Amino acid sequence: MSEPAQPNRVFNVLFLCTGNSARSIMAESILAKDGAGRFRAFSAGSQPKGAVNPIALAVLQDFDYPAEGFRSKNWDEFAGPDAPVMDFVFTVCDNAAGEACPVWPGQPMTAHWGIEDPAAVEGTDIQKKAAFIAAFRHLKNRIAAFAALPVASLDKASLRASLTEIGRSEGASSPRNSAA
Incomplete structure (x- = not known):
C-alpha cells in the first residue's frame, strides 16, 4: 500500500501584535486547543512587553483554555533560519498591521x-475583564471559522479571500491609519 502524496500536514500559524501580551497570546491558546491537531500556534510582538497580561491568562483559564507557558517575545524569533516556517501569519492589532514586518521564510499567507x-480599557476590574472576554470571543469566532476552512484543498485566491473575510467579522477594529 502506498502513502498519499501529501499526508495530513500540520500548518504553522503565527499571531502578531505589538506587545504580545494579550490578544496574540489568547489567539495562540485558542488555536492550540481548537485546532484539533491541524495547526501549531505561535505568537509574537514587534515590541513585546516582556510579560503576559494577567487578565488575559485569567480569561483563558475561565474558559478552560491553556494558560501556562506563554511568554511575550519578539517576532524576530520567527524570522530567523532556525525558526519554524509559518504557513499563516495573522495580525490581531492595528498597530502591528501597519508596521514593517520581517520577511517570513516560506512566504506564508497573511x-x-x-x-x-x-x-487599553480603563475602568473597574469588571469592565477590564469584560473587554478581555469580548476580545477572547471575537478571536475564538475567527479561529473557529479559520479552522473550519478546507485549507489544504482551497486555491490561494479563495483562501486569501476567506482569510480577509474572517478578519472583517464581528468585533473587527478599524485600522487607525488607512494609508497603505
Whole structure:
C-alpha cells in the first residue's frame, strides 16, 4: 500500500501584535486547543512587553483554555533560519498591521484580524475583564471559522479571500491609519 502524496500536514500559524501580551497570546491558546491537531500556534510582538497580561491568562483559564507557558517575545524569533516556517501569519492589532514586518521564510499567507485592545480599557476590574472576554470571543469566532476552512484543498485566491473575510467579522477594529 502506498502513502498519499501529501499526508495530513500540520500548518504553522503565527499571531502578531505589538506587545504580545494579550490578544496574540489568547489567539495562540485558542488555536492550540481548537485546532484539533491541524495547526501549531505561535505568537509574537514587534515590541513585546516582556510579560503576559494577567487578565488575559485569567480569561483563558475561565474558559478552560491553556494558560501556562506563554511568554511575550519578539517576532524576530520567527524570522530567523532556525525558526519554524509559518504557513499563516495573522495580525490581531492595528498597530502591528501597519508596521514593517520581517520577511517570513516560506512566504506564508497573511491577513489582518484586528480586534480592539482589551488592555487599553480603563475602568473597574469588571469592565477590564469584560473587554478581555469580548476580545477572547471575537478571536475564538475567527479561529473557529479559520479552522473550519478546507485549507489544504482551497486555491490561494479563495483562501486569501476567506482569510480577509474572517478578519472583517464581528468585533473587527478599524485600522487607525488607512494609508497603505
